[in-house]
Amino acid sequence: MEKAARSPKSSLILAALIAAMILLLALNVVQSYAGLEGFSFWGYPYVRSFFEDPDNPIKMKKISCPPFIGLDESKLVSVSLTNTANRNVNAFFQAVVSSPDSEYGAVHIIREVPLQRGETRIETVEINSSNIVDNKYILLRSFMSWQPVYVSSRSIACQSVVIPFRNINSNLVGYGIYVLLTSATILLAILYRKHDPLAIRTGRSRSSLVYIVVVLLLMTIGNLTGTWILSFSMIVMIVLGFLAFWQVDFR
Numbered sequence: 421m422e423k424a425a426r427s428p429k430s431s432l433i434l435a436a437l438i439a440a441m442i443l444l445l446a447l448n449v450v451q452s453y454a455g456l457e458g459f460s461f462w463g464y465p466y467v468r469s470f471f472e473d474p475d476n477p478i479k480m481k482k483i484s485c486p487p488f489i490g491l492d493e494s495k496l497v498s499v500s501l502t503n504t505a506n507r508n509v510n511a512f513f514q515a516v517v518s519s520p521d522s523e524y525g526a527v528h529i530i531r532e533v534p535l536q537r538g539e540t541r542i543e544t545v546e547i548n549s550s551n552i553v554d555n556k557y558i559l560l561r562s563f564m565s566w567q568p569v570y571v572s573s574r575s576i577a578c579q580s581v582v583i584p585f586r587n588i589n590s591n592l593v594g595y596g597i598y599v600l601l602t603s604a605t606i607l608l609a610i611l612y613r614k615h616d617p618l619a620i621r622t623g624r625s626r627s628s629l630v631y632i633v634v635v636l637l638l639m640t641i642g643n644l645t646g647t648w649i650l651s652f653s654m655i656v657m658i659v660l661g662f663l664a665f666w667q668v669d670f671r
Contacts, residue, residue, distance in 0.1 A: 497562075
């Protein structure tokens with residue numbers, strides 16, 4: 421089938437779209453890399469670490485994990501502990517935080533937390549520039565145990581990517597870049613759809629374009645919500661999708 425030639429305008433829009441998608445992908449890859457580092461931080465977690473222990477009456481839940489942090493900022497990581505038993509219990513909240521200047525590259529925090537039956541308490545850990553690893557990220561892993569030792573129970577990881585600026589809100593920069601690149605990708609994709617010769621001739625969007633945009637959006641959602649499995653799987657989907665659509669000229 422003879423291909424319809426792209427106009428100079430559609431070629432320019434396509435070039436801008438590709439640039440926006442590459443930048444958005446690069447940003448997501450950086451965030452996903454920090455997520456993988458957080459996943460492996462302080463020992464490779466057990467499979468059962470992802471599931472609640474049915475015999476454990478204390479349920480642990482992530483409340484807040486800042487995705488970005490500046491060089492001169494201090495932020496809080498919060499985890500809630502809820503006692504679901506019909507009795508009062510004492511639990512030990514533990515957190516391991518990256519600390520390059522410490523002997524083992526991390527500091528261990530432990531607190532005894534008394535909980536009344538049905539009570540929920542929120543434990544916070546402060547992170548700042550002293551916890552930054554290689555000027556890239558801060559890693560933290562939280563545990564809950566019945567005694568002041570490390571246990572292979574469910575743990576919660578948190579990682580914050582460093583925004584290398586001072587005297588400016590890191591959330592403003594981090595989220596702002598995400599909003600800018602995501603908006604540019606969506607708007608340029610819509611604009612290219614209106615000028616794409618194949619879309620004009622067939623009356624439908626290129627499957628490859630829809631696929632890549634959707635995967636990038638899912639990856640962005642995964643990174644901003646801390647769902648590293650979603651973001652990392654989308655990287656795999658992009659590679660597989662590229663190989664598949666390459667065979668049919670990205671139609």
